[in-house]
Amino acid sequence: MSRAETDAEPNGPSGLPILQPGPPTGAQPMPSVALVGNPNAGKTSLFNRLTGIRAHTANFPGTTVEHRRGVAMVGDAVAPRSIELIDLPGLYSLDAVTPDEQAARAMLLGELPGEPAPEVVVVVVDATNLERNLVIAGETIELGRPTIVALNMSDLAEGLGLRLNLTELSERLGCPVAPVSARTGRGLGELRAALAALVEHREPPRIDPALAACSSCSACPVGSAERLSPRFEWASTVRQAAVENARVASHEWTDRLDRVLAHPVWGVGVFALVMLATFMLIFSFASTPMDLIDGLFGWAGDTVGPLLPEGLLRSLVVDGVIAGVGGVLIFLPQICLLFFTIALLEQSGYLARAAFVTDRWMQKVGLPGKAFVPMLSAHACAIPAIMATRVIEDRRDRLVTILIAPLMSCSARLPVYVMVVAMLFPDDPLKAALLFAGAYLLGITAALVMAFLFKRTILPGESKPLLIELPNYRTPSLVNAAILTLDRAWVFVKNAGTVILVISLVLWALATFPRTDRADLPGATQQRIAAFEAAGDQQGADALLQQAQLEHSFVGRIGQTVQPVFAPLGYDWKISVGVMTSFAAREVVVSTLSILYGLGEESEEGSLVGALQASRDDDGEPVFTTATCLSLLVFFVLAMQCLPTQAVTKRETGSWGWALLQLGYMTVLAYVAALVTYQTVSLFGA
């Protein structure tokens, strides 16, 4: 979907055999400049500094790997010039193994179809960590493209007492070096000026003979010691030449913090506390904006409704469009808060430690430590959780995590849990709490068991052994986290929003057509409605009319048709309709049941529970027995029932196949588990 955005690029049409950037031509108004560097070198901060908010997320052609690109102004105020800046995924060296690294490498070498190689390259180097960062710098310079090295975090390096000889460094690298600080904005003016000059003159770097000696054996296989070892030597020599004082930058703080945070026991405890705090923050802070959004859409419906003529159009706009869009946007505050917190934790360097300490436990079910945070996030909402699985390098590990994420009890399940628990234990808080905890536990257990099974069946393979850089702790930047959050939120609204809107419209149509006028209803129903009106209960009359109309609509007919399928689970046709209508969003089941069991949409939870408990089937037996309630609860714990999640699964995996598999296995799991629950509980006469 985000591919469409790449159409606006100033580059030539796809399929052009572009191998090397030639001299600038008039046909390309905006030169493309790529940002290359290690993960944790601060590339994204620099990108945000240079482009501001004039950037968007796009996919590399033919891949699901995302990157940010945007327009930046270089030069000075007198002669500004726009360039297209591309933020490539982080690379330690050109020996790429993960999909992200491979995409970055292919982009840099101009191997992507329809995506010419960048004309100018900016290598972002962490000044406090020269030796490690110079490896990719050397490899990039060797490509012979006009290159500039942005020496990021130069202020931190000074603070650590590192004195760098920039002339010497520039001499060794054979290209200009610009000290900057993406955090404070220092040195950005000079970088812009240097970039403008480079874009103008396209001066290639002078390749250090020592470096050229390494590349003489470029025939070496990727990742081999022969290829990389001399490059580390070179990086080490350059660092020694460029650092004037022998004092090595101290990482005392990091060492001190790691004694606790990376400890096998304490580390897990701290991590649990951090995550607990994160969720408390999300649940407490998100409720206000969620209520606001809910109120806003309610108000929009109430305001727009009377402006439209009574009838189909009004119903379409109010019940279809407004309710549908509101249903998606209500999750936005939680998603934003979660992304914001995770972005801060990641920038601070803590997330790497979290993966480090949980790895041992996750390996037991065959998942890497990096899958832990997404699985935890899924308790708030599966959508950001699935987006957060991008940190997992191994494709199979990532797919398994995506497949099981929706089994965690997300916040949309809460209304359903509340309804069922209130029906079963209206005045026993202890049992209610236990049942609640049981629902959560069931989701977690099912997820771990399914992960175990997937790793042994369709996605076999050992989970990749842990290997992770533990960067030095840093103060995170709120601005960067905010930009990242806004970007993610926008992607979510665009992609999930369009799909769920279509589905809400379809559901609205199914629940509205065929239209049954009051005059066409069976006589007995008409009499009951008239009786309500005679008693002055207009609300009751309307609810009854709504109920009767829904019963005769497509959804009602479908519900009555599929009811035999759900009969072994203890559901009558009305609950079956609830299961059908909540296909797109699980919390819809509450409003559907309230319509079907003879209340208006605006029912209070208490009265709904009362109405449900009082409902009787044709034989006068209660509909909601303990067995039915438990079966319903189990079904909703395990069933997919969330279209936005499906849309995101499709987007992240690149195919509907995985989304369908997710839907299929979860539905089967939910059905079988609910069946077993109902039959077992019925057997014991509850």
Place this chain on the structure above:
Amino acid sequence: MLLNAFIRLFHTGRGTNSPRSATPGDCSVAHMAAGSVCRVECVSGDAYESTRLRSLGICEGRELRVVRAGNPLIVGVLGTRVGLSQQLAASVRVAS
């Protein structure tokens, strides 16, 4: 490729360069005590894992410092720390 793998199958750890040569007494990073400093002699194992290790600086000729022993362990290399599992550490042969 396949032939190599085949040869490796029948090459049961007699050569010093054979992969998975992490028997006790062998000097892999997995057996180093916290605080010790050593130089990498050989990174073995499959191509994917050894490439990842080398890219992060755990490469022939580099010096490592063991920051935390155990599973997973932390080594300091090229000025930052790298966390890795025992399984990977066993494929990194070192000389102290």
